[in-house]
Amino acid sequence: MEPSTISDPQMESQLLSDLQWNSLLRTIEQERCVICVGPEFYTTPGDSRSQSARLSSYLREHSAKIGIKVRENGWYHLRDNGDHLVVHEAVNIFYDSERQAARERLSKLASIPGHLFLCLTPDRHLAAAFKEKGYACEIGEYVRNEPDRNISVPDKHRPLVYNLVGDLEQRNSLVLTYNDFFNYMESTFRGNSMSILLKDNILSAECFIFLGMPPDDWRMHMFMHILKQHENRKSKYATIPNANDDIRESWQCQYGIRLMNEDIDGFLNGLITRCGAKNLLREKAAVQTSHASVSQGLRAMIGNSKTSDALNRLQHEIKRTGTAGRDLMLQVIQLKSRHTGLQEQITLGIIPDNDSKLELNKINVSLLKLIDDLEALQPHAMSL
Secondary structure, X not given: OOOOOOOOHHHHHHOOOHHHHHHHXXXXXXXXXXXXXXXXXXXXXOOOXXXXXXXXXXXXXXXXXXXXXXXXXXXXXXXXXXXHHHHHHHHHHHHHHHHHHHHHHHHHHHHOOOOXXXXXXXXXXXXXXXXXXOOOOEEEEOOOOOOXXXXXXXXXXXXXXXXXXXEOOEHHHOOOOHHHHXXXXXXXXXXXXXXXXXXXXXXXXXXXXXXXXXXXXXXXXXXXXXXXXXXXXXXXXXXXXXXXXXXXXXXXXXXXXXXXXXXXXXXXXHHHHHHHHOOOOOOOOOOOOOOOEHHHHXXXXXXXXXXXXXXXXXXXXXXXXXXXXHHHHHHHHHHHHHHHHHHHHHHHOOOOHHHHHXXXXXXXXXXXXXXXXXXXXXXXXXXX
């Protein structure tokens, strides 16, 4: 069955081809796609001002009262009568006011079954959208010189929403002054402020989606510069509002980013339509029950032809067993690789239909055996 299209055919043609959409969906499903949310995600259509410009304007209105001199990019420096705590409160109020205009976008984005969302703003609006819709997620933030060693490898069943430029709830993590910026850059170049597990997960991704990235901003340049050092033919798609032809050409040549239609809503609608057609949209977190079990859910996934979901969920459950499940983890990783290879052969049309069905059956049999092994290893850990 062919996936539905976005309502506007002209917009559709400016986005992606069917092959690109399919490739994008595959990387999301296989947890190889990182979704980056930029400050212009909160810019409403028709507003030519960037979020930095809006922040600058807001702070300038109150600069005399809170004792700061404000720059065009929203940064400031404290005057003699200034108070960092009062400024921090003003910044909080500004970011709170940004959420309402993007509430629908945030809700749509939360339903996309990604495993890792990198936010280039210090708010927690996306995490709040997950909570409102009943979706499970972990929250993390980049704090200068303080790596979070508690962060585990994210997966689409419990994705990570990670603030890459600090968190409003931790004043010392924000980048609002030049001193903040220099400290942030120093920490970045030292490479000691991010969990190794998370860093490896980002750099091993095959596809990046950038939503609402500013045309020319230090956050974007810094992230792309780091990513470029580990380049391995990654696919990169972006929606950048108010991007002229020069900007499009610059980003394409400099970082290999394909700039799509700048309408974020159009892209999200297209992505949701296709995820829905493939039954991939995120589901609410499971509620604890005494009669259901993870193993039953895994077997149901296999019975409903959701082998990829079952593999990812099983890997997540094995991860919880720690060192006791090391052998099972190696087996499930090998099985996932085998399944990925089969899917690629099917996509390329280089395997006969009967052979592909036979191989999938073998994979499912191996998967069921792993579920049995996990139950035997830790029977009580398998309950939801």
